[in-house]
Amino acid sequence: MFAIDGPDQACARNGDKLCAHRFVLLVQAFFVLLATVIVAGNAQAHALEKADPSHLVDALGVTLLTEEYPPFNFLDDQGHLRGIGAEVVQAMATRLGYGKDIDVLPWKRVLLRIDGEANVGVFSMTRTPQREESYQWVGPVVPINAGIFQRADSASPVHDIEDLRQAGLIGVQAGGAAELALRSYGFENLEPIHHSGGVVGMLEKGRIDLIVSSDIELYEQLKNSTLERDDVEMVYAFSSADLYLAFSAQTSPEIVKVWQHAYDEIVKDGQFDRIVSQYGVIMNQSPRIERGLLLSQ
DSSP states (O other), X not given: OOOOOHXXXXXXXXXXXXXXXXXXXXXXXXXXXXXXXXXXHHHHHHHHHHSOHHHHHHHHTOEEEEOOBTTTBEEOTTSOEESHHHHHHHHHHHHHTOOSOOEEOOHHHHHHHHHHOSSEEEEEEEOOTTTXXXXXXXXXXXXXXXXXXXXXXXXXXXXXXXXHHHSSOEEEETTSHHHHHHHHTTOOOEEEESOGGGHHHHHHTTSOSEEEEEHHHHHHHHTTSSOOGGGEEEEEEOSOOOEEEEEETTSOHHHXXXXXXXXXXXXXXXXXXXXXXXXXXXXXXXXXXXXXXXXXX
């Protein structure tokens, strides 16, 4: 039985209309909460139905790894994993009932793990032709526009690919897809950066002349800079730079299919779009150079 104390007891005895109204609101709130739980449970059950039961246990045993790479994946002040890529992968994990922690490691250690172990998933990784056969792909978890950016007031504006090769230093994530692709095209003016959060500051101080970034990432970093959105512009656009959840080559393809089913479910019911829209401020700048093929050849 429920105990009614204090003012509620008094108004219950007196048949107070206000108390009756409060009771109705309480009942309504209870059923809204119950419906939410049922919907969430049904979504998870539906994802599990789509997955092959014989491989579900194996899929729940994989190790998921990521790096500090805001705004795609990062730890907040309370140590919680946040970011657009992290939230998408966490939504997939919830659908499957995945209960393991996601480890946050430096990118080089992440690559060592996925290249050397079975049943390892990594996000958010750029899918490129150079990497296509090395990993198995689920997603894309983050659809983005990426390219090379320059200060709008640069004394040496870039107009073509040769200008890029002759330009000053280009800041690029150390060991990332862009560095590998640019080096394969003969670029020698690269400045590998191990901590992506400092790249805008280097551009601001003139230590580098251009940066490789995505529009989402750059906009987020500009919030902590004296530079405004109009102070930088994209001068070269990559053809493809979407980010994925990548599984090691040694992982069973059936495990990858289970995670792909979970991804398909969050896309189908709109959860993916709801997550992405929270990070949807895109710079929408038209590059001065035609969209290139640096990441898709």
